[in-house]
Amino acid sequence: MMILPGILFFVAILLTAFGIAEISFPETFLTLTDKEFFLNIFPNAWKYGMHIGIVAIVIAAILIIPAWKLHKTFSQKMLETLLRLGLGGMFIAASIFKIQDPHEFATLVAQYQFLPSFINNFFALIYPQFELWFGLALIFTPYTREAGLAIFLMFISFIIALSWALFHDLDIVCGCFQIEGSQNKNEAWTSLIRDLVLIGPNFWLMLRPNKSLIGLWKPSTKNKI
Secondary structure (H helix, E strand, O other): HHHHHHHHHHHHHHHHHHHHHHHOOOOOOOOOOOOHHHHHOOOOOOHHHHHHHHHHHHHHHHHHHHHHHHHHHHHHHHHHHHHHHHHHHHHHHHHHHHHOOOOHHHHHHOOOOOOOOOHHHHHHHHHHHHHHHHHHHHHHOOOOOHHHHHHHHHHHHHHHHHHHHHHOOOOOOOOOOOOOOOOHHHHHHHHHHHHHHHHHHHHHHOOOOOOHHHHHHOOOOOOOO
């Protein structure tokens, strides 16, 4: 019986998309706290986008628990599919603006004051390529563990860089999905929380067997003669 688990996952997907938008992508059609009709009712709602987003993601995670109990195999496949599409798509999207404008990205990397100056340009050219190709690999190849490990290491580098910036009180743009924008600690904290949340599901992917997304949904032949 996969109807109820499917419904639970569908609601969880909507809540997760809404939560991520509230945390990382304000002023998009998926958000609520920046909408005029909502602000008319709750004028200070715009201050709590991150809080509302986290609550939405927590509720989404809770909904997966009964789905998992109702149909574990289906839930594993669905969760792996969603995580591979979501994380892979996120890294592909994050790489595009950096590949298009490596000079500006190199400038942003230099603002972290973390790498030696002679490495910044090389890093700015290579790192977005890693984001793009490993994001593609996570979605389109069967090498789930290898791509997951590479993305896990990139998450670790993000967490170290953001922690460094916060520790040294650097008011800089995260550089995750845009080069220009507001420059304050709130964005760095938001990005750090997002990465700490996402590194857990990414670690789970590293433990999954290597299969393509198509192969993941193929019926098992173990019991066939």
